[in-house]
Amino acid sequence: MxxxxxxxxxxxxxxxxxxxxxxxxxxxxxxxxxxxxxxxxxxxxxxxxxxxxxxxxxxxxxxxxxxxxxxxxxxxxxxxxxxxxxxxxxxxxxxxxxxxxxxxxPLQKKRHSDEFLRSIAHLRVRTNKYSSVFRVRARAAAAVHAFFRRNGFFWVHTPILTGSDCEGAGEMFRVTTLSPGEKDLSKDFFGHQCNLTVSGQLEAEALAMGLGRVYTFGPTFRAENSNTPRHAAEFVMIEPELAFCELPDLMDFAEDFVRSCVDEVLSTCPEELALFDRWVEPGLIDSLKTVAGENFARITYREAISILQKSGKNFEYPVSYGIDLQTEHERYLSEEHFKKPTMVTDYPRNIKAFYMRANDDGDTVAAMDLLVPRIGELIGGSQREERYDLLRDRILAMGQEASSYDWYLDLRRFGSVPHSGFGMGFERFIMMLTGVSNIRDVIPFPRTPGSLEF
RNA sequence: UCCCCAAUAGCUCAAUCGGCAGAGCGGGUGACUGUUAAUCACUAGGUUGGCGGUUCAAGUCCGUCUUGGGGAGCCA
CATH class of the missing domain: 2.40.50.140 (Nucleic acid-binding proteins)
Structure with a gap:
């Protein structure tokens, strides 16, 4: 044939x-x-x-x-x-x-609702909208790989099965071969508890300490009971990790990354983007051109708080220094105030993860979030704490056993270097590129709480 | 997990104060036509999401469950 x-x-x-x-x-x-x-x-x-x-x-x-x-x-x-x-x-x-x-x-020569098409996910790829989404998804993945390759990165495959129950990024799925009711974990396949990974970051850090520049691009699992258009239980995350890189360089890199990939999809998928611009999200192409063509806004957390306080907005969650930014705050910053992708840096230490590097002010960490209009948080990243004592202290302060992080701490004992990285939800990136507003519609067969069809 | 909304023909939706179950699209049949969301006529198609309750009477009111949507939290 x-x-x-x-x-x-x-x-x-x-x-x-x-x-x-x-x-x-x-x-x-x-x-x-x-x-x-x-x-x-x-x-x-x-x-x-x-x-x-x-x-x-x-x-x-x-x-x-x-x-x-x-x-x-x-x-x-x-x-x-x-x-x-x-x-x-x-x-x-x-x-x-x-x-x-x-x-x-089931498919007719007429428009169907996204909800109906989701119920026939095995057939919806035969529609203009969904075939376009999945073509863009593939092209975007190719753009991501091409960008990293151009910049000297190595794609690494970090474990999907993990013995760690504290990767620090949310609820985990348990994996077991034990019969129901069997409680003795020593009889389980690995001899102890096994979970699906919630992040490849810790392993990626180890690999970066030899390969220099690495990235993960693979499945990630969160057992959180999140029921929103932006969360799935199984999704794909991209996590670059850069040795010899401090926060300012990471910010430049992240911006270059997003803009390059957007630019490449603009040039490789014009037909699909035109369809989305016409039927899904009017103004999409212009907004993508803005992302590709203009510098992102950059502010510190302290500046963000100040902007929010001066906004005159009556937020449901009152704004004061030390709070975590709520969705309404993030939306105001990126959608109303700056009207473009916005990087917020240097968050208070106690609202961020243990591995983020302490700033000299003794109060904040070298963290970076990228907020994108319509999508919310697209990227979360940081410079990592490379100083052994400080990192161990943070682990202990969390109430964790330092022994659980032996190998992670080893990276700081032997030839530690300043390094940084971030995580980007691939599906959120696809939502940004296509204008599709529900993450279930950019994953061929989405997994969400209570839903394991197909 | 919390708050709000919804569920009626294959799909998208109407149905006034609680009083005969409707339309468009899609399907079937026929007509017409280098058409392109084709057009026109006719036609079939229903346990009104499940269970229970109120009432002479429930798509409509009440309770509950399920599913879906929006918002929040958590986050990517």
Whole structure:
């Protein structure tokens, strides 16, 4: 079944004889002297119009099949006399591969709600919107890898199964081979408790201490009962870790990273972005161009508090130095005050994770969050505490056993270096790129509390 | 986990004060047409999310459960 991708057929510079195309019928229009089939094979957003002569044997092969059926068509690619497309395929032979009963095939030639399509996640990739989302997802992943590769990074694979129950990033899923009711963890597969990872950061730090620049790009699991359009139980996180890097360099790097990837998707997915701009999020392309073209706003936590206090806004959560920024505060900063991606740095130590590097003021840590309009927190990162004594003290202050962090502390005992890194939720990045407002709609088969379909 | 809202035909939604279950789209049949969200006519299609209650009478009111959406928390 040697076939031409519709993407390539549509890009043709000249007519082509005897082209074979395979795909799914999106719509069928019958006329007296001609039948039009719009065929999509997923290679691009645009359908290929296929013309069938009702008096030909091809017509008999087509039968009554319409929307949803899969087929192979061989024919001549010729300039289309009709409006709306440059090329069309005049079918000479046709073979239906799989029927789709129109009475029961759920996808119609009309717009469906996201909620309904989510209930048929195995079929929604056959729609314009969702095929576009997943094409953009793949292109964005490629852009991420390309950026890191250009900048001397190595992709590392950190464990998905972990014996640590304190990676410091939320509730974990337990993994066990024990029978229900069996409590003796020494009889479990690993001889002790096992969880799904909530972050590859600690291991990435270790790898950065030899490879210099590394990044993770893989699955992450959070057992938090979060029911919001921005959280999933299983998602993909990107965590670069840079040796010999302090916070200001990390900020420059993070900004360069986001802007480069946005820019690359703008140039590789114009059709898809145009569809999102038209149907999903008006103004999307302009806002992405702004992200790619303008510097991000940068403020310290202290400045953020000051801006919020002077805003005249009546926030539900009162603003004072020392509080953690709430969603309403983050939205005000990035959506109303700066109206663009905003980096907030140097948070009070006691609202941030133990591994963040203490600043000289004795009060704040070298942390950095990137707040993006519509998305919220896209990136959270920091310079890591590389000083053994200070890190151990923080672990003890949390009430943790230092022995649980032996290997992590070792990184500070042997050739410790200043280093920094951040985590970016890949799906949140896709939401930003596509304008899709629910994380469940940028993951092919999303896992959320109470939902494990497909 | 908390607060608010919703659930009616395959899909999207109407149904006035508690009083005969409706439309558009999609499907089927036919007509028409180099069409492109095609158009026109006809037609089929319902345990009004589940369970319980109030009432002469419940899609409508009450309780509860389930599912979904929005907001919050947690975070990426």
């Amino acid at each position: 040697l076939r031409t991708l519709i993407r390539d057929a549509l890009a043709s510079e000249a007519p082509v004889a005897d082209l074979t195309v395979c795909g799914w019928i999106r719509t069928r229009r019958d006329a007296k002297d001609v039948i039009f089939l719009e065929i999509n094979d997923g290679s691009c957003l645009t359908n290929l119009q296929c013309v069938v002569d009702p008096d030909s044997p091809v017509r008999e092969k087509l039968g009554g099949d319409g929307t949803g059926a899969s087929l192979c068509v061989k024919g001549d690619l010729v300039a289309s006399p009709g409006k709306g497309q440059r090329w069309e395929l005049h079918a000479k032979t046709l073979r239906i591969l799989g029927h789709a009963d129109p009475e029961t095939y």
